[in-house]
Amino acid sequence: MLASFDTHLFWTALTSSPYWRGALLALALTAAALSTAVVGGFFLALGRESSSRAVRTLVFLYNWIFRATPTLLQLLFIWNALPQLWPVFAGTWFTPFVAAYIALSLNEAAYMCEIIRAGLLSVDPGQELAGRALGMKRRRILRRVIVPQAIRIIIPPTGNEFITLLKLTSLASVISLQELLTASQNLAAVKFQYVESYLAALVYYLVIVSILMAVQSRLERRFTWTSRRRSPVLAPAVPAISQSDAR
Amino acid sequence: MSMLRADGVHKRYDDLEVLRGVTFEVEPGQVKVIIGPSGSGKSTLLRCLSLLEEPDAGEVSLEGKRPGPGDVGMVFQKFNLFQNMTALQNVMIGLVEVRDLPKNEARAQALEFLERVGLADKTAQYPDELSGGQQQRVAIARALVMRPKAMLFDEPTSALDVELVREVLDVMESLAREGMTMVVVSHELRFAHHVASSVLMMDEGRIVEEAPPEEFFTSPKQERTKRFLSLVE
Numbered sequence: 001m002l003a004s005f006d007t008h009l010f011w012t013a014l015t016s017s018p019y020w021r022g023a024l025l026a027l028a029l030t031a032a033a034l035s036t037a038v039v040g041g042f043f044l045a046l047g048r049e050s051s052s053r054a055v056r057t058l059v060f061l062y063n064w065i066f067r068a069t070p071t072l073l074q075l076l077f078i079w080n081a082l083p084q085l086w087p088v089f090a091g092t093w094f095t096p097f098v099a100a101y102i103a104l105s106l107n108e109a110a111y112m113c114e115i116i117r118a119g120l121l122s123v124d125p126g127q128e129l130a131g132r133a134l135g136m137k138r139r140r141i142l143r144r145v146i147v148p149q150a151i152r153i154i155i156p157p158t159g160n161e162f163i164t165l166l167k168l169t170s171l172a173s174v175i176s177l178q179e180l181l182t183a184s185q186n187l188a189a190v191k192f193q194y195v196e197s198y199l200a201a202l203v204y205y206l207v208i209v210s211i212l213m214a215v216q217s218r219l220e221r222r223f224t225w226t227s228r229r230r231s232p233v234l235a236p237a238v239p240a241i242s243q244s245d246a247r
Numbered sequence: 248m249s250m251l252r253a254d255g256v257h258k259r260y261d262d263l264e265v266l267r268g269v270t271f272e273v274e275p276g277q278v279k280v281i282i283g284p285s286g287s288g289k290s291t292l293l294r295c296l297s298l299l300e301e302p303d304a305g306e307v308s309l310e311g312k313r314p315g316p317g318d319v320g321m322v323f324q325k326f327n328l329f330q331n332m333t334a335l336q337n338v339m340i341g342l343v344e345v346r347d348l349p350k351n352e353a354r355a356q357a358l359e360f361l362e363r364v365g366l367a368d369k370t371a372q373y374p375d376e377l378s379g380g381q382q383q384r385v386a387i388a389r390a391l392v393m394r395p396k397a398m399l400f401d402e403p404t405s406a407l408d409v410e411l412v413r414e415v416l417d418v419m420e421s422l423a424r425e426g427m428t429m430v431v432v433s434h435e436l437r438f439a440h441h442v443a444s445s446v447l448m449m450d451e452g453r454i455v456e457e458a459p460p461e462e463f464f465t466s467p468k469q470e471r472t473k474r475f476l477s478l479v480e
Contacts, residue, residue, distance in 0.1 A: 126325055127329060130323065130389075131329075
């Protein structure tokens with residue numbers, strides 16, 4: 001056994017309310033920011049492919065700003081500088097969670113834009129052509145044909161982004177969001193037992209990411225277009241090569 | 248009045264003039280087969296006829312009017328079935344999205360057309376699970392279900408393994424017998440011989456010769472046609 005590992009403290013930390021609240025907060029922040037970024041990134045991606053030069057330039061500037069500057073700086077800017085610029089942001093509604101949500105959403109949208117754009121472009125142009133030949137409107141083709149096929153391509157990198165974002169939520173500890181890292185820092189500061197304090201936080205991150213990975217593989221199967229996935233009897237006989245290694 | 252008509256159609260992509268004034272017409276129930284070297288403008292002509300491409304100059308008309316959505320059916324070399332839909336869904340979607348039919352009505356009609364191309368037992372399969380010949384037959388059903396007034400085929404068998412070509416040509420032949428107006432870009436010369444009302448030779452964005460198949464293949468008038476036929480036969 002290790003010289004000074006306090007198992008009891010570790011368990012206490014793991015089951016304590018600051019930890020699971022912190023973990024829940026990190027998860028909620030990640031999910032909210034990523035969802036917003038996916039929607040934002042989708043429209044940014046359409047903007048990047050727009051026929052209007054002005055729109056393309058705007059999207060380029062947006063992506064440039066949010067990818068070229070540190071996320072931590074963006075977070076601090078939104079938390080501290082926005083209230084100085086606009087009094088609206090000085091209200092009580094502007095909590096650390098809201099600030100972190102805005103900052104991470106804006107930041108992540110720039111990354112999702114590239115991912116979604118690559119996904120949309122990877123769909124065979126013949127698919128759109130066939131839709132137009134049937135007389136379908138572009139918007140309907142996008143919705144019924146292009147987007148579902150692009151989602152298949154977009155899922156794996158988006159899973160990566162989820163993990164990155166989850167870890168970025170720890171940055172929000174600097175704007176006093178009581179997330180997981182804050183919980184472990186606080187405990188460590190009181191008890192001077194670093195191993196137990198940090199290890200408990202680590203376990204939470206691992207659990208969250210494991211759940212995500214399970215969800216991701218389910219989603220990937222959901223967006224694989226073969227009738228075999230509907231008959232589980234056949235599933236073991238079919239090697240999953242074409243399905244999971246398509247990245 | 249002719250069914251489908253192109254009148255002085257020009258089309259260019261940047262510096263490349265792909266169509267240099269194409270005029271031709273198809274009477275109701277006629278089948279016209281277009282041959283010609285690659286880059287001669289055959290595919291572009293079909294795309295202009297289906298209004299997938301807007302001609303730079305000239306006009307395309309269907310029964311004297313501009314074709315409406317789904318009025319001219321198009322079948323592609325690479326099938327272009329929607330990968331995220333089953334065979335049935337592929338055939339249904341045009342009826343649901345363009346013709347605004349309720350789903351059960353669309354399903355019934357789609358099943359009927361899948362049966363017509365001999366694929367009643369493949370309705371639940373996704374394109375990846377079908378052979379090339381089956382995919383192309385689904386694609387034909389997908390176009391036919393819209394009740395088009397004319398059908399365009401862009402090298403419908405050139406992406407197929409040899410043993411699968413026949414099943415697609417059979418469907419096309421029976422369609423021709425039923426009186427469908429068709430324009431077919433294809434180098435299946437036997438098909439052209441049997442089915443075509445006339446055969447057209449295209450080269451460098453123009454129609455260089457048009458004649459009934461017998462005459463076209465036995466005594467072509469243009470030097471260009473003779474040269475081309477000697478290469479493909």
